[in-house]
Amino acid sequence: MSEQSCAAAWQGLPVISVAGLRADDPARRQEVGATLHEACRDMGFFYCVDHGVPADLIAAVFEQSRQFFALPETSKEALNKNRSTCNRGYEPLRDQTLEPGTPPDLKEGFYIGPEKSLSDPAVVAGRFNQGPNQWPQDMPRFRAVMMEYSAAMTALGEQLMRGIALSLGLAEDYFATFCHDPLTTLRLLHYPPQPAKAPPGQKGAGAHTDFGGLTLLLQDDSGGLQVRAPDGNWLDATPIPGSFVVNLGDMISRWTNNRYRSTLHRVINTSGRERYSVPFFHTGNPDQVVECLPGCLAPGESPLWPPVTVEDHLRTMYDRTYGR
Ligand SMILES: O=C(O)CCC(=O)C(=O)O
Numbered sequence: 001m002s003e004q005s006c007a008a009a010w011q012g013l014p015v016i017s018v019a020g021l022r023a024d025d026p027a028r029r030q031e032v033g034a035t036l037h038e039a040c041r042d043m044g045f046f047y048c049v050d051h052g053v054p055a056d057l058i059a060a061v062f063e064q065s066r067q068f069f070a071l072p073e074t075s076k077e078a079l080n081k082n083r084s085t086c087n088r089g090y091e092p093l094r095d096q097t098l099e100p101g102t103p104p105d106l107k108e109g110f111y112i113g114p115e116k117s118l119s120d121p122a123v124v125a126g127r128f129n130q131g132p133n134q135w136p137q138d139m140p141r142f143r144a145v146m147m148e149y150s151a152a153m154t155a156l157g158e159q160l161m162r163g164i165a166l167s168l169g170l171a172e173d174y175f176a177t178f179c180h181d182p183l184t185t186l187r188l189l190h191y192p193p194q195p196a197k198a199p200p201g202q203k204g205a206g207a208h209t210d211f212g213g214l215t216l217l218l219q220d221d222s223g224g225l226q227v228r229a230p231d232g233n234w235l236d237a238t239p240i241p242g243s244f245v246v247n248l249g250d251m252i253s254r255w256t257n258n259r260y261r262s263t264l265h266r267v268i269n270t271s272g273r274e275r276y277s278v279p280f281f282h283t284g285n286p287d288q289v290v291e292c293l294p295g296c297l298a299p300g301e302s303p304l305w306p307p308v309t310v311e312d313h314l315r316t317m318y319d320r321t322y323g324r
Pocket residue numbers: 187189205210217219225265266267277278279
């Protein structure tokens with residue numbers, strides 16, 4: 001698929017082929033960096049194509065996700081993330097409110113992260129969101145598929161962070177410490193159809209920005225994801241088969257003093273049928289301190305945010321959106 005830059009009238013998200021990031025020729029990697037620069041600056045969102053993630057792995061993730069959400073309520077409840085010390089497992093319908101002042105989100109989910117045993121030093125130290133996963137019984141392929149997919153997403157996230165470093169005129173490995181042993185969350189989501197008599201303001205996922213570094217989203221063909229353009233209008237992120245929708249999270253807007261955008265987005269499932277999506281959050285190393293990059297401050301300009309660690313920001317945002 002060809003590369004295309006962001007339309008000035010904000011008609012849609014740009015489509016970016018990232019194959020060049022895997023090229024040996026540095027000029028080709030740089031070229032993708034230049035394309036990423038425009039997309040990150042203008043929209044903070046793009047479709048990522050030519051990513052090299054096998055189609056059968058993607059199909060298997062959707063298949064396992066559908067099977068999981070079709071399980072009886074009791075089987076899902078047995079894996080409620082309240083039973084986990086690290087927010088892993090099943091998130092019931094209306095558990096999260098991403099947009100303050102609106103009804104809780106009409107979605108259910110399942111959270112998976114890097115597998116760490118209870119004796120792992122990070123877990124013993126009580127670090128946020130670190131520990132063992134909860135896995136469904138009687139779904140023999142689930143764990144292997146999700147772990148294989150998480151590994152592929154972690155690698156793609158790291159590759160994209162190298163591209164983003166280039167896009168900012170930084171050394172390609174500038175974000176290496178951020179990408180080292182990252183917190184990541186694979187989130188399976190299921191949205192029932194939006195009911196005709198939904199309360200005012202009801203959404204599948206209320207308007208929010210993502211908390212970490214990068215989000216790599218798979219969506220089925222239902223539609224419903226909307227992205228807020230710089231002019232304030234909501235754009236449909238119409239599904240493109242075989243693509244990921246990639247967006248920048250808060251860590252990148254903080255690093256760049258908002259030169260790159262962590263953009264508001266939301267989901268309203270008006271398709272009349274079930275919607276399935278799979279965001280993967282490449283949140284970054286929990287100890288990474290994120291503060292305005294020197295190259296992103298004009299003379300006399302002040303940083304918009306104080307320095308924060310990835311872990312502290314994540315903890316704050318979980319507390320806020322889960323009403324703790
Ligand atoms: O389901 C989607 O398309 C988006 C989900 C999302 O924005 C999120 O989980 O942060």
